[in-house]
Amino acid sequence: MSDTILEIKDLHVLFPVHKKWLPAVDGVNLKIEKGEITGVVGESGSGKSVMSQTILRLRDHDTNVRYEGEILFEGEDLLKQPLNKIRDIRGDRISVIFQDPLTSLSPVHTVGSQLSEVLTLHKGLNKEQAKEKAIEMLKLTGIPNPENCFKQYPYELSGGMQQRVMIAMALSCEPKLLIADEPTTALDVTIQEQILQLIRELNEKLGMSVLFITHDMGAVANLCHNVKVMYLGQVVEEASTEELFQNPLHPYTQGLLSCIPHLGVKKGEPLPVIEGSVPPLSKVPVGCHFCTRCKMADQHCMEHEPPACEVAPGHVVKCWKYAESGKQEV
Template identity: 45%
Template sequence: MGETILSVKDLHVSFQTYNGIVKAVRGVSFDLKEGETLAIVGESGSGKSVTAKAVMQLLPKETTRVEKGSILYQDEDLLTFHRKEMQKVRGREISMVFQDPMTSLNPTMKIGKQIMEGLRKHHQLSKKEAYDRAKELLELVGISNADARMKAYPHQFSGGMRQRVVIAMALACHPRVLIADEPTTALDVTIQAQILDLMKEIQEKTNTSIIIITHDLGVVANMADRVAVMYAGEIVETGTLEEMFYEPRHPYTWGLLQSMPQLHQNRDIPLMPIPGSPPDVSSLHDGCPFAPRCPYVMSVCHSHLPDYTQISETHTVTCWLEDHRAPEVERPYRPDSGYRGKSTTVGG
């Protein structure tokens, strides 16, 4: 991996709502290196998309407040950029692929024109140059008969093809960072695999850095170099792909892995869902936000938030089980899991 290209430091984002302040992101920090894929994983409402939109400055200004933190892109803090400065960054330096391609595409404009728009704005290409480049991009993302497709409207494409078009638009200006927010959720399994393979192939050709936001650990296993697990607006564990699948240390990460079905799963071994629901981030109490759902909860978990523990150079976790005074617990794993590693103990 190359040098760090994007660095989020102690980011706090809140929203003003009719019911009061909602602290959606609380102290999030991570680095993204050149040519790397970082997966941000967690249940709905954990703050994944808010973090991504904060990087792009796409959150509504009227109701959003960035209370503290920085988002450094090539050593410049994007949070200090004005609207026109961010317009130069979006698309050209950092692009985003959203979950539903229909919300990203203008239904009244032909596909070719939509791709050409960004090219002409950021690179001042002639109409013919932009057309030729847009056609190349459609071919790059696997859309055949690109000439005819350039003249088609979004409703004339399938869901998978629309997502390919959105990826083509995101890649049009050779961005150095691509943020993909649940890019395959609305697609069937076969198309999901094709889109993920496409993203990996493009990354190998262009050395683009990717942040992929997902709740699907299958996507993570196929795409990521490193993983950050989010819960209730915080990152509770980070590590390499191997560390997170084979040596996870946080009970929430264990729960995510235990609740994931496997292709070769023994039918006599049931899935183990995480009990309860994610907390309401507008009314969090002291202590670890996962405590009400954690099977290993201790009294200190309800009153104090644990500090980060450095497990290895690449692996950090925030959990009281890592304290030397904590009891030893056996890390759960499903014996038939395709991701199982050696069973370890934590605590003590």
């Protein structure tokens, strides 16, 4: 048996913009091993959500979307499965947590009945066992009065509480893979830490793999084994978390990291920013996607797309600066 749980191969996700098919995800390769936590970072509009939602075909409802490539989950290509098969996988072998909890919770059922259903259906528990486990999960996500919450409807709860219920639901079926897209952004810092701790525990105890999408580099440093940096639909750098923080190579990664106060900025100095903003899909540059904002870009960068090169074991960079030094292309 292979140790790879998810392998995305040359994934393109295209939407029609001004009568042309344009890629929001543009040739992404990504592999997650069993028990591995992979972080995905990048500014708004870099394709993190489109990429992660495509794994469970959550963009199929867009009237126009086109996929190319493969998404192999335990060896099966999810892009080729019928949607009813994908629904069976969702909430059982793969769970998702998104920023907006109401997309995952039913407004007409109590929190308890929704959580119990997951547990009876996927874990084979009886009613009593399911109730006990549901209350335990609610407690683990930091809900102060879980017995009471069990009886409530989602609309009776605050946004932060709804978020925690959704997290409890996603984790209670003990998935093999958790996809978490900015799962804690709406929560206050102490609760955020509690949720990250819960994810870490399930990873260590059950070997749950995680695809963790975030803007929070601190959370990446605390939780993830390795990191992919995305820019305009592409992975521009990937490495182990330690390597990426110690030796960021892509000018974009360097820019992202220098925006964190304690890394590379002296006290009292203003935070640097990456100049300019992420262009819309219709304005993606021809050559290196980052060239319009890169201080090091030259004519060659503007005209030709750089290859992804492995500069050290597991450390891959998509930038001409490293390609030219004759490093191995992947």
